Amino acid sequence: MTDLPTPRLGLPLLEPGQAQKEMTHNEALTRLDIATQAAVLSTAATPPASPARGQCWLVADPAEGDWAGHANAVAAWTDGGWRFVAPFEGMRIWAVDAQCHALFADGEWYHGRTYGRLFIEGRQLVGPQQPNVAEPIGGVTVDAEARAAITAVLQTLRRHGLIEEI
DSSP states (O other): OOOOTTTTOOOOOOTTTOOOOOHHHHHHHHHHHHTEEEEOOOOOOESSSSOOOOOOOEESSSOOGGTOOOOOOOOEEEEEEEEEEOTTTTTTEEEETTTEEEEEEEEEEEOOOOOSOOTTTTTTEEOOOOOOOOOOOOSSSSOOHHHHHHHHHHHHHTTSSSSSOO
């Protein structure tokens, strides 16, 4: 038997023979509501003056007021006041103000970064950046239009970060 919460979301667990189990259960549901499909309005160091029930923020560092001691957490306003969900490595949330996902990695939140590879219908379209492709030079027959087209393709690939800059 333990009164430790779950390791990732900090959900309280019911104990055998526990009185008022509904309180523990409701707290777990509240935390799940905050952390599942999480969305924050913005990042702030100070709690807003009049939050609405269910609104969430990322707590900036250093945090002030009711948020002191909860830097990097997701703060949510509930019927019972502020609830906090501590971030964990790999946690993702939607940042409404920035219109992008935020990723918690190495102890901080990163907005708008995407990691991994992109597959569409089983075919990898985007992956790690590849080495540069040399532009055409010389040759027996010079075809200016073909070279211009190849150069344009290479420049576009570089601009999109798909191949290295020269």
